[in-house]
Amino acid sequence: MTVLNTSDVDTLLKQNPEWKLESGKLVRDWTFENFVQAMAFVNRVAGLAEAAGHHPDIDIRYNKVRLGLISHDAGGITTRDAKMAARLSHELV
Structure with missing residues (x-):
C-alpha cells in the first residue's frame, strides 16, 4: 500500500472539503x-x-x-483512507 503524496492529499481534501489534514491524519468532526x-x-x-x-x-x-x-501499517494516508473518508461522508449523512 502506497502513501499518497502531497498533491494527492490536496486533491482528496478538495473533493471532500468536510475533512482536513491534522497531524498527518484525515480528520472530520461531527456534532449531535x-x-x-x-x-x-x-x-x-x-x-x-x-x-x-x-x-x-x-x-x-x-x-x-x-x-x-x-x-x-503504511505510515500515512493511502487510497484506503481516501475511500473510507468518502464512504463515511456519503453514507452517514
Whole structure:
C-alpha cells in the first residue's frame, strides 16, 4: 500500500472539503444534539468500518465525535483512507 503524496492529499481534501489534514491524519468532526445520538453515529461508523476492514480513530466528547483516518501499517494516508473518508461522508449523512 502506497502513501499518497502531497498533491494527492490536496486533491482528496478538495473533493471532500468536510475533512482536513491534522497531524498527518484525515480528520472530520461531527456534532449531535446529545450523547445518545453521538453514540448511535459511532455505532453506524463501526459497522461501515468493520465491513471495509479499515477502522478509524474515534474520539467521543459528549455530543461531539471526531474521526481520524490513517493507514498506520503504511505510515500515512493511502487510497484506503481516501475511500473510507468518502464512504463515511456519503453514507452517514
